Amino acid sequence: MVIDKSSPSSEWIAALRKRFPVEAEIDRVLTRKMQRRAGPGYMPLPLEVLVKGVESLLRSELQDAFEISEAKWLSGGASKLQMAFKLSWNRPGVGREKTPMVLRMEPAESIVETSRLREFQLIKAFEGVVAVPPVFWCDADGRHLPYPALIYGFAEGVAKPSAATSGVSGLGTHLPTELRARLAPQFVGDLAKIHRFDFRNKDLSAFDVPSVGTTQCAEWGVNWWERVWEEDSDEDVPLMRLCAAWLRQNMPVLDRPVIVHADYRLGNFLFTEHDSRISAWLDWELGRIGDRHQDIAWTTSRAFGHIADDGKTFLTCGLLPETEFLEQYERASDFKVDARAVHWYKVYNDYMMVALLFGTGYRIAHGGKTHQDVLVTWLMGIGNMLLEEMRSLIEEAV
Amino acid sequence: MQMRPPLQIQSMIKAMVDVVLPALDPHNKLAQEQARLIVGMLGMMAQQMPLQYRFDCDESARLISFARELQQFARGGSETGAAVAALAEQTGNAKCGPEVSTSAPGEIERQVRELRRLTGAVVTAVFHDGEPAARVQVGKSVLDMSKAQLLRDRSWVLAQGWEPDPASVPPIEQLLASPTEPAVHR
Structure with a gap:
């Protein structure tokens, strides 16, 4: 049966909701998206x-x-x-x-x-x-x-040095060595603070808390992004099919629920240039109550870093070598980093990103749904590199 | 015929760079960013358009080979059986070898999309009701096929600058078989 994803039926929407249970608020926004899918595209707003x-x-x-x-x-x-x-x-x-x-x-x-x-x-x-x-x-x-x-x-600061060049969304930014040395400890320390934060007495009514000692957290996540892939994708990718199956077969057990920023990287914080202090963490929209390894895996993604001047060392988020990042994080947070969980979440993050770039990116640009379809289309180019990272990670694991 | 896309694209880039970009309000960051993206996208199109047909033919041949591997390995319950049967029918009808050189570009593109869809369905089915040995072999086939295809896909967009080590990705011209030659599968 061929599904018209640009004009989905209520039966198909209901079937996806049943097939992929997610947090209540996530279900609400995804359902709203599908119910409005057949509506008009984005019209320029004065x-x-x-x-x-x-x-x-x-x-x-x-x-x-x-x-x-x-x-x-x-x-x-x-x-x-x-x-x-x-x-x-x-x-x-x-x-x-x-x-x-x-x-x-x-x-x-x-x-x-x-x-x-x-x-x-x-x-x-x-x-x-x-x-x-x-x-x-x-x-x-x-x-x-x-x-x-x-x-x-309006938060004071810049996402990259005023004189630096970079790609869109802050990707591909290269920082001077001295600035890296000043930002890196704050970058690691803030992640530890976020993960150590006691969220239980805060108003986070739009979040569900996954059960400790189970795979529920991982399963909610896989359901979320597999649902998005089903809702939005056009051209299929066999590797995405394999990846979804691999993720479900290898889900990690949650040992401690923490706040996950979910987009913790260079380009998503501002810093003040006169004193090199981080002045604001931005883009919390994907945040959830979940597994700290999701953030660690995300931050260490190849997409957000680059090779250092020595031509061989990969710098996490262009700031510091991955081994140093992990050591400093463990010291600052007093949490252990489970390499297997990080590995799983690296695959998970790649799956999410490809679902967004190739699936949602295609769907919304095709429907003329945003104010920057040309940017969305441009960003699809990252998807191939992430698929290759995903492929290598699954190959390593098997 | 003089008015061909390479000239049209070159003229559009020049107009954007020489006239439109300097005229934009420097405070309108959204317009500034999008104008630059238009220039970048046009530059990519200029590189990709002459190779698009070869790219699609190369991928089509690769997918046909992959589809035959899946039919050989995929064993399991009714879902796997149905997915393999649908794939076998599509593979049997697919244009390959010398036939490809006489096919219209749109036809090859449709073939690629169908083969992607049906091979994807076999993968999903095998991991639902396939035999354990079939899962291992299908998994390996997907990883091998993806490795070869993704190298081409990454090379295709190399000019965007996302690769952390761009020197490790060969130019796309070196990776594509011509429409009349068999594709290099590994």
């Missing part, structure tokens, strides 16, 4: 429309008068629309001020379909733990804006 949407949201949140000014588009990131603006308002505990802010809003369909509520809750939870931008308001269901969105404070 800044004025977004400003009006923000005004509507703020009228529902603020008692005092406010004014929005200096709205402009931002680039950066492959998944969401971003508008910078300034808000003149009576800030609680501060008084009247003009605050630089960013609206982060979904397009009609995103290369990664996630929950703004989860992102909002995670950033809120980490205020004062690691550097995060102040997050103010969330329009989780798009009641005020054309699509779901959140508003956070």
Whole structure:
């Protein structure tokens, strides 16, 4: 039976939901995506429309008068629309001020379909733990804006040195040696803080907690991305079929649930150039309560690093050799790193990335669903390298 | 016929670089980024278009060989049996060898898509109800076939600059068989 994935039937959507059980909030956003799939593509939005949407949201949140000014588009990131603006308002505990802010809003369909509520809750939870931008308001269901969105404070800093060159999304950035030496300890230390964070007394109602001593965490993850592959993919990849089977046969048992950032890498933090301090961790949208090895595997991916000047040492995220990264992480977190679990999550992460790049990337660009289809199409080129990494990792394991 | 895609692409790149990019609002970061991506994408198209047909023919031959391996190894229950039967029918009808050189580009592309779909279905089926030995052999076949194909796929997009060690990836022209020659499978 040929499925029309660009106009999926309610029966097919229901069958996928049953076949691939995931966290409740993940199920909600994936189901919403499929129910809207046949709808219109992304239409260019004038800044004025977004400003009006923000005004509507703020009228529902603020008692005092406010004014929005200096709205402009931002680039950066492959998944969401971003508008910078300034808000003149009576800030609680501060008084009247003009605050630089960013609206982060979904397009009609995103290369990664996630929950703004989860992102909002995670950033809120980490205020004062690691550097995060102040997050103010969330329009989780798009009641005020054309699509779901959140508003956070404009964080000071840069994602790469002002003079450096890099590819899109901060990939391919090469940092000077001196800057690497200053950022690397913070980079490792912050990951340890995130994983040691006690999340149980925080408002993380949009997250489910997987059971310790079981493979439920891994299974939710595989279900999530295999569901996305089924929902979005066009041209099949036999290696993806083998990978899904391999992942299910080798799922690791969870020893301790932690907050997983899920996109912890160079390009996703800002630092201030005058003192080389990490000033904000960004892009929490894929975060979950899960297994620390997911982050460790992600951060050490080939896609996010490069070969050092000696021509042979691979630098994790372009910052430090992998062995040093792992040793420093174990010291900082007091958690052991299980090489088998890292190996499994490397395969898992590659599977997720290929599902997003080749599956979702194709589907949304084909449907004209985003404000940057050309970027989404460009990024598909990474998928082949990740498939080769996946292939090598499975071959090593068997 | 003078107006061919290589000239059209070259002219579009020049227009973007000489006229459009300098005229863009430097504060409109989204427009700046996308204009540069358009230039990059056009440059890739200029490299890829002359080789697209050879690339598809090469992949098609590789997939036919892979499909025959799967039919040889895949043994199991009803799901595996049905998937293998569908693949055998497609493989039997597939254009290969000298026939390929007379096939339209769209026909070869469709053949590649069908072979990908049906070989993928066999892999999934074997891991649902296949015999243990079949799983091992099918797994090995997928890994071997993917190794050869992915080297070509990575070379195809080498100009994008994603590879951490680009010198380890040969140029695509060296990896592709011509449409009338058998593809090198390993």
